[in-house]
Amino acid sequence: MIHRRTAVALLVSPPLLTGCGGGAEATARRVPAGRPAPTATPAPEVHAKAVPEGIPGLGPKTGAAIPARCRQAVVVTGRGKDSPLCTVVVHERTATGWEAGAAWPAHNALHGWSDHHMAGDLRSPLGVYTLSDAGGLLSDPGTRLPYHHSTGFVSPGTGFEGEPLAGSFDYVVAIDYNRASGTSPLDWSRPLGPKRGGGIWLHVDHGGPTHACVSIAKAHMKDLLRTLDPHRHPVVVMGYADWLTR
Template identity: 35%
Template sequence: MEAWQRAGNGWRPILGPVPAHIGADGIGQASESTSRTPAGLFSLTQTFGRAANPGTRQPWFHASTSDWWVSDVGSPAYNTHQTCAPGTCRFNEKAGEDLGRAGAVYDYAVVIDYNRWPVHPGAGSAFFLHVTSGRPTSGCVSTDRAVVIAILRWLDPRQHPVISLGVR
């Protein structure tokens, strides 16, 4: 994985290359029924974590056990962040991800804006750049904790950051 920043008429490398993991099914057409990382160019507009904000300028929320990412295809809240106490949510919690209980992988994370505007139920949800567990993901991109922190500190909403996911 690499990070680049626009510089005049070109681009300059900011970070990497560094090792990263992707979905166990590779990169391509994502869906709820695969562990595939979506291919394409996606905005990075929101960040979160179980740990304290490391200094990102992007919108950030602290993930507690009442923070969920909805993967319930029958819910109008599909592929959105919702806050509700366990057992009180208006979606199928078994088809959601409790961000606060997910472990160290969500200490620091960046939301990948795949299938968010508009949302297509079943096309895939909960795609993040997050701290690695050392294994392939269910569709997210993961890398070392220090790299995720460096990316969070570098991100600037005024620069309209994006992630390009594909195969060279």
């Protein structure tokens, strides 16, 4: 599944000042005897408009990799470089900055993260990737993404901790890493070659680490599918916390 990294600078508007200053009148006026001299009208307070807020936990380099047109960012924050545990938060860009949704507990790959993912390394790829296509064993729960309903979304066997994998692919969103966007998540083309892995999805959590995917609870997958909107150009921003703060 192709991952398209898009390194477009995130434009942040400089703070704007509103209001205008006031002060003492410039022309001298004669003050009648016995009357106190008029005092200058105090200047009104000057308020600064808030700078649009960025996504918490993302440093300038990571933030700059989010395309300017992107209005939805699924941020996957790992606990550590070698940890399989992470948190997923959907952020929506508004006129005043990014607004965060609920934090969902999640799993990533067994051995953590890699900046040069290879097939079989049991690490999830670091980076910013577009989210273009969805699918699953179950029928479309109401997503606006193209949805491929197929019996091909099966995962037999057990996970790394002995947990059953059945139902893991009831709902999936393809992460555009080494895949052709605009195709079913089941499409196995690999533009970077098979050695660079692929088939990396957001999918239903089975209670343990993944091979390279990111997994969240079934109810949260349904929420995610109903939230993502191709007209808002969604991306996933994924990595362990220290890497994301670059």
